[in-house]
Amino acid sequence: MSKLPVVVIAGRPNVGKSTLFNRLVGRRQALVSDMPGVTRDRKEGEAKLRGRQVRIIDTAGLEEAAPDTLFGRMRASSESAVGQADLVLFCIDARAGVTPADAHFAAWLRKQNKPVLLIANKAEGAAATAEALEAYSLGLGTPLALSAEHGEGIAHLMGEIADRLPEEVRASKARVLEDEEENERPAGPLRMAIVGRPNAGKSTLLNRLLGEERMITGPEPGLTRDSISVMLEDEHGPIQLVDTAGLRRKARIDQPLERMSVSASIEALKMAEVVVLTLDATLGVHEQDLQIARLIEREGRACVLALNKWDAVEDRTATRKAISDRLEISLAQMRGIPVVTFSALTGAGLHKLLPTVRRAYEIWNSRVTTGELNRWFEEMLERHAPPLVDGKRLKLRYMTQAKSRPPTFILFGTRAEMLPDAYKRYLVNGLRETFHLPGTPIRLQLRGTKNPYVESK
Template identity: 55%
Template sequence: MLTIAIIGRPNVGKSTLFNRLVGKKLALVDDRPGVTRDRREGDAKLGDLTFKIIDTAGLEEGHEETLSGRMRAQTEAAIEQADGIFFLFDARVGLTPEDRFFAQLVRRAGKPLVLIANKAEGRVGTAGAIEGFDLGLGDPVPLSAEHGEGLADLYEALRENWPEETEAPDEAGPAEERLTLGEDEDGSELDLTKPLRIAVVGRPNAGKSTLLNRLLGEERLLTGPEAGLTRDSIGLDLEWRGRKMKIFDTAGLRRRAKIEDKLEKLAAADALRAVRFAEVVVVLLDATIPFEKQDLTIADLVEREGRALVIALNKWDLIGADDAERAARLTLLREEAGRLLPQVKGTPVVPVSATTAEGLDRLMAAIDKVHVIWNKRIATARLNRWLEGALEQTPPPAVSGRRIKIRYMTQLRARPPYFLLFGNQLDALPTSYERFLVNGLRQAFDLPGVPIRLSKKTTDNPYASRKARK
């Protein structure tokens, strides 16, 4: 079985991640550093992956005979025992000299490694996570072990770094099945040998279970007129046009203020976990009363989690008396979706009927298409040719008489598309100009219906220290 050692300096959240992965509070967790001293092993589960995980003491410098030295020896033994390493640093604090020192230790170990920027929730955490690139240990995975955010990215990092150990026997397929988007693209992270993970979410009684029963062709899930029948997030295997899929039915999500029952709270939390593990999320709306406030809240949650989004309008058989009326209604609803959800502009809006099975093929085709876009990678040269034109057409504004200078752009990763800007004074770049760049990227490179992440890294001024001395 694959064995992973979690290492890092004290109080970066190693034990919290350990507890999260084993699903139990086995390791003591406290705000004080140095709580963990001995290494602890457990059986971890992440999505459909199982592996052994080792929690270790915080790395500290010290003589071999001291407590810190003996604790470090335990950590080194765990590294020797493990097949790979999770190296954690605190994204809210950023990189410290200790992080850089112990990065050399793990580099010398010569084992596959995933760099994890823990506590990456919020704007400060996102900025700190970017600092991880300076370690030269690969792309940092932004994560919040405490809140369970970013686990889908960790799942993908596991699959990428240990493909043989994490490949299910029935998922193996020829290399020719990998999709290439075109000669002018760097490529795609899309792998057709892996089941596509889909979550269906929405308000209670929107028809989620009925829809899945129609897709499966059997009455697999309990349905009825009562709202809230579904409590657990049920994962079901499905195949569509030769593509393997894992689709999750979830409990209906109401406004948090209205949830009083403990069981409903647990069901809602389970539904949110399904969203985080999914690649594509279908938000199912009641076409007779679409775009209620809770519908928009759910769609916004999907965007924040970075999942690809498809909006399905259920009960379409109840809309309109003729085709012309229904077509006009659909056009109006698509315009309304673009206005109410500008952060995922171009999201597919598909009319379906779980009762009559109308529109199911269109829905599955939309899911497949938006998944391809979600996995898309764009060549750096193409990005910067576009950026040059965008900057020439609409330059960034000046700050205190000095113009913000954007030097270049690159795509860090896909799933969702994540871009990084390099330049001077980028901390002062207005949000409106960031939106201008995001909308331009979406239009120029055909990225409808997926979240787009944009981060900034200000390049250092080599003369700054000289000016300070003067």
Template identity: 55%
Template sequence: MDLPTVAIVGRPNVGKSTLFNRLVGKKLALVDDRPGVTRDRREGDVGFGGLAFRIIDTAGLEEADSESLLGRMRLQTEAAILEADVVLFVIDARVGVLPADRPFAEMVRRAGCPVILIANKAEGGAGMAGAYEAFSLGLGDPIPFSAEHGEGLGELHSALQEALPEADEDADGEGADKALKVAIVGRPNAGKSTLINRMIGQDRLLVGPEAGITRDSISLDWEWRGRRIRLHDTAGMRRRARIDDKLEKLAVSDGLRAVRFAEVVVVLLDATIPFEKQDLTIIDLVESEGRAVVIGLNKWDLVADQPGLLKELREDCTRLLPQVRGVAVVPLSGLAGEGIDKLMQAVVAASEVWSRRVSTSRINDWLSDALSRNPPPAVAGRRIKIRYATQVKTRPPHFALFGNQLNALPKSYTRYLVNALRESFDLPGTPIRLSLRTSENPFDK
């Protein structure tokens, strides 16, 4: 099968060749701080997290007479755009959008193929203002990126996966039916390995009454209702102050790595002693990593007055965990095999919420209503103005607000906005990120 083609285009010196080298995995393209180093189209084959495609590095786009060297270089770039299945349009986030970017953005849009907008040189959060300014190009959500340091590769992979569905075949030939990655975490002896053994229907993981049997983060493939799931069992997480053994420290860090690679994290609590301080710390860690969360109340068969306790624990959850308000709390028994189906329904639902995208028009209708119900406070006699909002990312949902004096917005008001977003767009239990940008509405002009 012919590989799909991806073309990298943009003004000179925005980092196209560095991005090309990063994706190809070799320093094939010359890179220098001087603009205009690349002249010819350079091509390479890319294997990128299961995606396979041919990539083209192009000369920087500049206005020039078609007979001149610059003009011929531009014609080569235009030919690459017409040939491409996907275009990566690169801007320099530190410089922001320049007038020269706009006609080329229009040219790419006219080509009619999917476009992924990359705001390069945004390492360590630098250049984020320029990244948000890139919304005004009308090419969709910009990906804050650093070709030099490899930041933003995960977001680029997700965008390419959507743009090149036919290329979504990994080495195992699994195709587009991607496994949902689920990590099971909790304190030692919460019953994580017992639960996974019951899920997969075999004694695959070592279990016993002793705490801390699991050391490595074990990955297992499973199928639930025709859906592929990759389960990660992890070592029990104790308070750091209580960990003396070097091996246990390594096991806990391995568990943290499993959390970072998961899409949904099931935090397993012992229903006989729920919501210990360490449980809350683990949930806080999962939220700070931006993963979707589900709480499993294991050993439910050992509990008396189950309806009353469940109501009480759900109320405790709302009070103790406002950062994941509405998180699913599922009673279960790994030993008896009860509640597993309900747990997996909650996991799939949490994954869908975590990946939800809301249109800009709906967000701004919501913003208008939220501001009229509870206007922002005044600072030094001048009212804070929030002019515009948009969703900049999913997984987890990430929203940006644009206005003036937003750095003076009280935390209580940002909490109000996050809770209003959660309620209005049905985003229970998922982490929500909110960026505040003092800027003009990019669509005003």
């Protein structure tokens, strides 16, 4: 994966960092709310600024707090992002003027030996622009007055970012571009989303896979509010990991911010190719876990069931059997779903997860030849003939696979569209067993043939 120049947006809470991030990446990627402290984890996106591809990182608000508190962990994450930056965009609220917190963190930034571009955001109108001049006192150079919400000054900012990136980054980027011209363009990454109920250990899992404290974690449920995308590479190639906010029952969601978080999680699930449904193994399978699994099946995504906190399970045999029985009864449409047990906190057993994800992805992409499919289909018809409908037996003729991702088959025959659900399940289960398609959604579409001797009315 090529290394892009990194631009980090930093500042105290509620100065418009996420709104500015969305403007720069060109889409509404980060959650935005009037409530301060919405952003907790670093949000990354790519942007093309004056012809230069850069990586933009949105961070949590910088606040004074004890290291072991939530706000302390958020600040540590933001400071870690600043440490990776090639350029820092330090944002203040022009309408509020320079606050003691702004002055404190500006002093800290001056000691980091990082190029800093001072942004006076929310500078709508002449009065706010004049107030932005107060930011000279921060000692970070000339403030750039703009309004991220209204798009004022964004074009100028993009040019300033491109001009201020260090020369060595430009040279490195030029070498990367030369290398890409010489080599064949790599295939896109496997898209994997981590979903589940709050406090199942999704962010701890992502941190363990990355080998760094990338996400804010802790005992508090619901820490992750936005869907956070990061890149990982295993021996088979790149994987785009997306950590999501916990999904609760609709009846329990009453805050607008949580509704936005849930919408972002569902959107990430829909965009994924493989979804890792993470459960707290000490609690077993909850009804909400099954609802999430059914959503994954409806969206046609490959799924891996991840049983986290396995090290805390006392009777593992009984727990595994109880979970398998519950899945067999309540999730028959995804029979054979792969299950991985591990501890995200210690890393025990985690080496099995990515190979299982890769295998689920291969099954999701499976194709069956038409000849092989119809030989199987004839055997299925001989074993159990199609049922009678309105006193007449359905004449099923042949099958073909229309597409993969997920495997989708079309069944042709006279009045095939009237096939009962029980017989469709018989065929789907046969497809799953014979062609080794465990756990993946299977689509069976029915196409009736028109009788040419029957006059249409």
